[in-house]
Amino acid sequence: MSSASNSSDDDRPLGAAHGRPNGHYPNGNGHVSGQRPLSSMSEDEDEDMPLAAPPRNLKRKKPVYAESSDSEDDTPLAASPAKLATSAAIPMPGAVQATTVPASSVNGRGKAKGKAQSSDDEYDEDDASKRKGAAGKKPAKKKMKQDTPAASGSDDDEPIAAKKPSAPRKRKVKVESDADSDDDKPIAKKTAAKKPRASKVKKEEAESDDEPLKSKKAAGKKKKEEVDANGSPVKGKGRKKKEEEEEEVFRWWDADANGDGSVKWETLEHNGVIFPPPYEPLPVHVKMKYNGKDLDLPPASEEVAGFYAALIESDHAQSAQFNKNFFEDWKTVLKKHPPRDGTKVTSFELCDFRPMFEYFEEEKAKKKALTSAEKKELKRVKDEQEAKYLTCLLNNHKEKVGNFRVEPPGLFRGRGEHPKKGCLKFRVRPEDITINIGKNAPVPVPNMPGKWKEVIHDNTVTWLATWTENVNGNHKYVFLAASSSLKGQSDMNKFEKARELKNHIDRIRQNYNADLKSKVMADRQRATAMYFIDKLALRAGNEKGEDEAETVGCCSLKCQHVTLEAPNFVIFDFLGKDSIRYYNRVPVELQIFKNIRIFKENKNDDDDLFDRVNTTGLNKHLQSEMKGLTAKVFRTFNASITFQRLLDENALENATLQEKLNAYNKANREVAILCNHRRTVPKTHDQSMEKVRDKLRALKYDRMKLRHVLFKMDKKFKKHEEYIEDESDIDDEWIIGHEEGVKAKDIEKAEKKFKQENEKLEEEGQKPQKPSVLEERIADIEADYQVLVKERGTGLAELKKEKPVEKLQELIKKLTEKISAAKLQIIDRDEGKEIALNTSKINYLDPRITVSWCKIHDVPVDKLFSKTLRVKFPWALEVEEDWKF
Known part of the structure; x- marks a missing residue:
């Protein structure tokens, strides 16, 4: 199989493993990953091999299943499969029942013409090519990606490699595999060009994403009632009386979208990126200990030791893998910058980082104890330093820039049980960064000594700056903010592409159902994989290298991940994205059950279940079914249409506001479960x-x-x-x-x-x-x-x-x-403790579903969408009440 992998990393906390006597105390919260080693993917065999398996030595005993026939022929099965039910282990509601939609039900605006393509929304570790495999490589040109660091949990697919464009003007674009938002899609052209017009809207006050707001009457209830830019009524009591500034908002969704897949901008001017301040050595009296004695470290080695010292009471420092990787990288730094007193550091167990940790804690306490005036002054200074980086000029329109801050050096934390967690992330310098600006724009000056690696003028991509981080060799990009026109157009095109699938879904299902009995093994495996991607919203999955987290998707499932249970149940148990366990016992059609049995025969547990299917081949087939179709589009389609159905099923005529909110969150939870957007229960x-x-x-x-x-x-x-x-x-x-x-x-x-x-x-x-x-x-x-x-x-x-x-x-x-x-509210909060609701809201649920539902049921949009989401989806806030996905 061809490799299309790209690890998905961020700085989420990891589960605890074994503690070490290095000045930190194990917290007792052991983490059982349940992770099993995955072997490398088997090579593709002849695609036209007949269905019957070739004679070979049996590696495991053939299981006996309660079926009417043991034969491996393709005679259609007479029995009809039982009605699909919710999983007995982890329910996946709406995965099957809600996904069949007649083409006549399409309602809304014209379809987007862009290809669905994923893009990275994480901002993890940074560095230029200083580690393995990263040296000297010029990053591939990329299109728009999610800019902000993921929070809480941004969760998305392993995207499928993009289909080669047929039009001569389109460029071949490398696909990033760990992204949430489809920001690399071409922007759709509208039929009639309109002059961009700007409207003045009031700035909204920041509101909490989680805490419920005080009840208020819905917008439009009273003629004289004051409303904000989102159609929500403005609160009277308790609101500070002050003049709200007004700013112009570029209504890009009313303008002519540049959607030819090549030129993205005409003029681009920005100030580059801001680098973190240089390292300040610790006071002379603060030193870590080695074998009970003070260790006199030069600044370069002391800085790396400080990275670990700050984490000694976190779950990261309880991980043996984290400690091992840190110590190996630190020893490399110590060779170049050895202790001044000649001490040889050879044992991790003899290191005591607690003096440094205690100093850091004291500094935190001092910062916390600052007066309000002192804190405001510090913030003012910081804001002044960053002011010029906040915005850029794109086609003469002022647009906000996303992640313009270069991440400081530190220790890579990764997601789940990542094999490289604890590795040192180097400091990024101007010489590592390529800047992309307009030809006539002034070249930005770095805020630290040095010159840019390269300055280019490529208007076919939307990134402003890029570099290669050293831990995983991933390309990092600076993009416009989520509220920018390019990002908004990409989001809108993504959801329109999912809506377009409604016109094709019946034919696509007919085709893959026919291939479930194909005489060609590759076609039968591909059809079975498509069944799981469609019905269970599984990610496509990519091959993983030896140095990547051992997570899988549909195409990379091993035999050990799938168990058959007569008469027609399939049990999935594997680690998905971010090492989140996916467990589901689901009834399937008897032909699917039979196919899985055939695919597993004469294989070891660590052999590929779909040994003749990879994401590249599957992507090519999906593109032939519908332009721009990927496995991610299936996930977006299934999530959104299931969400629409669940909301429509609720009768809320006489419901209270909290009852309406609970009904909405319940539907959101069911979709999150369907997409396996799970999280560990917060410690608090x-x-x-x-x-x-x-x-x-x-x-x-x-x-x-x-x-x-x-x-x-x-x-x-x-x-x-x-x-x-x-x-x-x-x-x-x-x-x-x-x-x-x-x-x-x-x-x-x-x-x-x-x-x-x-x-x-x-x-x-x-x-x-x-x-x-x-x-x-x-x-x-x-x-x-x-x-x-x-x-x-x-x-x-x-x-x-x-x-x-x-x-x-x-x-x-x-x-x-x-x-x-x-x-x-208590019930709602407790039921959602293990579910990441925002991931679905941000990436998979068409925001117009929420806005339309709010208008129908007189629920203020700001009860369900934080200010960040309202800024991200301004085009969705104007949708009509009767809009349906």
């Missing part, structure tokens, strides 16, 4: 859940007090059903702790307010208030607290200010609604 999950439960108990406490006031006013309310519910999870011990906590917060607020009032008085030239004023306020708080103490266990309560019965009833009703919403 239990702590955050306890905070949410405390918030719920606090609401119940407030309602309990109001009920007691109401009952005191009129005992007949005790018999009303809506007031009968007691607070069973609020005991005396919790009440005492809660009331003391409330008192402490009130005193803290009083002290803070008193201080602010005095500062204001001093600014106005007036005398500050006497300390006795604060003492009186605190005394009032103490008195209120004593009242609460007396009320405990009596079932009686009173308010500072009397309220009429009707007002009390209204307040109790509002609290009851808040309690119901909080309960739903």
